[in-house]
Amino acid sequence: MAKRPFDIQAQPGFGFMALLTFFALYLPIAALVTYSFNTADSLSRWDGVSLRWFISAWHNSAVQDASVRSLVLAVSAAALSTIAATMAALATTRTRPYPGLTFKYAFINQPLMVPEIVTGVALLIVFSRIKVWTGYSGLGYLIAAHTAFCIPFAYLPIRARLDSMDLTLERAAADLYATPWKAFRFVTLPLLRPAIIAGFMLAFVISLDDVVITEFVKSGGQDTLPTYMLGQLRRETSPEINAIATVFLALSVVLVTVFYFVNRRKP
Amino acid sequence: MPDKPDRNAIEVVNVRKIFGSGEGQVAALDTVSVSIRENEFFTLLGPSGCGKTTLLRLIAGFDFPTAGEILLYGQDIAPLPPFKRPVNTVFQSYALFPHMTVADNIGFGLEMLGKPKAEIKARVAEMLKLVKMEALAGRRTGQISGGQQQRVALARALAPQPKVLLLDEPLSALDFKLRKDMQIELKRLQHETGITFIFVTHDQEEALTMSDRIAVMSAGKILQVGSPWDIYDKPAERFVADFIGETNFLTAAVSNIGNGKARATLKSGATIEATVAEGFQPKDNATVVVRPEHAKLTKDKGELSGTVDNIVYFGTDTHIYVRLDSGEVFTVRQQNTRSAGCGFERGDKVGIVVGNDAAQVVRD
Numbered sequence: 001m002a003k004r005p006f007d008i009q010a011q012p013g014f015g016f017m018a019l020l021t022f023f024a025l026y027l028p029i030a031a032l033v034t035y036s037f038n039t040a041d042s043l044s045r046w047d048g049v050s051l052r053w054f055i056s057a058w059h060n061s062a063v064q065d066a067s068v069r070s071l072v073l074a075v076s077a078a079a080l081s082t083i084a085a086t087m088a089a090l091a092t093t094r095t096r097p098y099p100g101l102t103f104k105y106a107f108i109n110q111p112l113m114v115p116e117i118v119t120g121v122a123l124l125i126v127f128s129r130i131k132v133w134t135g136y137s138g139l140g141y142l143i144a145a146h147t148a149f150c151i152p153f154a155y156l157p158i159r160a161r162l163d164s165m166d167l168t169l170e171r172a173a174a175d176l177y178a179t180p181w182k183a184f185r186f187v188t189l190p191l192l193r194p195a196i197i198a199g200f201m202l203a204f205v206i207s208l209d210d211v212v213i214t215e216f217v218k219s220g221g222q223d224t225l226p227t228y229m230l231g232q233l234r235r236e237t238s239p240e241i242n243a244i245a246t247v248f249l250a251l252s253v254v255l256v257t258v259f260y261f262v263n264r265r266k267p
Numbered sequence: 268m269p270d271k272p273d274r275n276a277i278e279v280v281n282v283r284k285i286f287g288s289g290e291g292q293v294a295a296l297d298t299v300s301v302s303i304r305e306n307e308f309f310t311l312l313g314p315s316g317c318g319k320t321t322l323l324r325l326i327a328g329f330d331f332p333t334a335g336e337i338l339l340y341g342q343d344i345a346p347l348p349p350f351k352r353p354v355n356t357v358f359q360s361y362a363l364f365p366h367m368t369v370a371d372n373i374g375f376g377l378e379m380l381g382k383p384k385a386e387i388k389a390r391v392a393e394m395l396k397l398v399k400m401e402a403l404a405g406r407r408t409g410q411i412s413g414g415q416q417q418r419v420a421l422a423r424a425l426a427p428q429p430k431v432l433l434l435d436e437p438l439s440a441l442d443f444k445l446r447k448d449m450q451i452e453l454k455r456l457q458h459e460t461g462i463t464f465i466f467v468t469h470d471q472e473e474a475l476t477m478s479d480r481i482a483v484m485s486a487g488k489i490l491q492v493g494s495p496w497d498i499y500d501k502p503a504e505r506f507v508a509d510f511i512g513e514t515n516f517l518t519a520a521v522s523n524i525g526n527g528k529a530r531a532t533l534k535s536g537a538t539i540e541a542t543v544a545e546g547f548q549p550k551d552n553a554t555v556v557v558r559p560e561h562a563k564l565t566k567d568k569g570e571l572s573g574t575v576d577n578i579v580y581f582g583t584d585t586h587i588y589v590r591l592d593s594g595e596v597f598t599v600r601q602q603n604t605r606s607a608g609c610g611f612e613r614g615d616k617v618g619i620v621v622g623n624d625a626a627q628v629v630r631d
Contacts, residue, residue, distance in 0.1 A: 173364075
């Protein structure tokens with residue numbers, strides 16, 4: 001394609017700015033990935049390539065423990081928040097607009113607006129009370145907290161899909177003898193599936209990545225992978241962290257790629 | 268025109284539909300009553316916002332009347348949800364399920380009714396044949412043309428053998444040629460299936476060519492119900508005459524009313540015989556309607572006289588616009604022949620002969 005005179009790509013300095021941005025974004029990540037293959041004991045010295053730290057992390061029981069917890073937590077929170085978000089999206093789109101609907105949108109998206117640190121402190125106070133009353137100190141608190149802040153992330157793609165979906169389709173299903181449940185099951189849900197999968201994966205990634213709220217809510221010995229990594233940095237900096245971060249990165253890239261393809265596929 | 272055996276499929280009884288509340292409330296339907304006979308092709312005709320679609324939605328069950336009853340073979344269906352009514356709809360947007368094949372779309376209603384697989388399969392095949400879509404049974408609905416989607420929508424709505432089929436401006440998205448073909452197709456389907464069709468349109472020509480009977484609606488009311496011939500030639504109200512076809516309106520004093528006939532004395536002083544709409548209240552300045560093709564232009568004297576204002580050639584006929592001596596404009600439609608022109612020129616002084624059976628006195 002020929003460049004037009006007003007094409008931004010034809011402006012002087014475009015290439016330089018693009019390159020600068022690219023390096024600013026990816027150089028640190030490239031360095032992290034490169035150093036994760038370092039043999040040396042120190043973060044600052046390069047001794048040659050090996051999988052030493054990957055193997056070391058793999059055999060570290062604390063890493064194993066945190067990984068399993070992170071996955072269990074992310075899957076549970078993503079599943080619960082997706083269900084809640086689907087119901088919320090249906091309730092806010094399959095209705096005539098009424099006063100207070102905008103308020104409900106804001107209410108559902110509240111976790112996006114309240115600073116995480118505030119939510120973290122608030123949950124710390126409430127949950128510590130409940131822990132005293134009930135004596136329960138399991139993973140439930142983390143699942144509840146993660147579910148809550150994942151809801152808006154799952155809600156957004158599902159609502160966007162519902163907004164663009166012809167309401168007449170559900171009406172047609174009802175006209176053809178489908179009860180509300182059957183209309184949902186055979187028409188709305190299949191058409192909504194890509195958005196639900198997208199919402200689930202977004203929620204999953206957000207939960208997997210969370211540090212702030214988790215740090216406040218977790219009980220002793222309930223480290224997730226991110227909080228474990230943070231804890232490691234406080235003590236001594238082992239290159240194991242690099243390896244874990246690289247695996248984390250790879251997992252995110254895979255998820256985002258799948259997310260992209262799921263969303264692109266036409267229903 | 269012989270009537271079909273009188274058994275009402277649908278009776279709409281004093282139905283009101285109010286939208287909104289308080290100050291902002293609007294009567295979409297203002298105490299409407301109408302009976303639709305079994306096996307008839309019935310059309311609800313009117314401009315947008317007249318309430319025709321609202322009435323259709325009430326019959327389908329997508330909305331509920333504020334007051335009144337909707338009887339389906341004598342049973343009130345007004346409070347039932349759409350999935351409990353043996354009535355199916357062809358939507359303006361077709362609303363085909365995009366994640367299903369053509370065949371699955373057609374079988375959906377039967378599937379929901381819990382019919383056995385073998386029966387569904389046979390019925391779907393029958394429907395595909397009826398709308399000539401056998402070759403495309405396995406296609407997704409996004410992969411077929413607008414006309415084909417229209418056929419699938421029809422087949423899908425007909426497959427469960429509804430007692431009444433509702434059609435919400437189903438032809439409006441098609442281009443002219445396809446629309447003409449589908450009009451004929453719809454008539455054929457109605458004839459072959461023997462199902463009562465209720466058709467909603469704002470296109471008066473479509474209504475006239477397809478319907479057994481038409482209800483003309485305006486501002487939430489039904490103004491007149493009758494055969495296309497009744498509606499066109501014996502309009503009851505000024506609105507009906509104006510909405511359907513082209514019309515000349517004249518002001519006249521009406522006398523000797525009786526037997527559906529009267530004498531109308533026009534402003535020109537001439538007196539003509541006219542038919543009178545039912546419920547006409549005698550008054551001084553009554554409206555008389557004359558269709559342009561029911562009047563003749565002459566160089567001699569007629570009931571009206573004036574000057575030719577404009578001549579427009581339409582191929583099959585020519586419209587001649589005459590400014591009457593009284594100041595009103597009158598249009599005469601004259602059939603064309605191959606060899607001769609229309610025989611008049613702009614500025615000609617002409618007379619207009621209004622035939623004996625040409626004028627109708629209408630309610631205002």
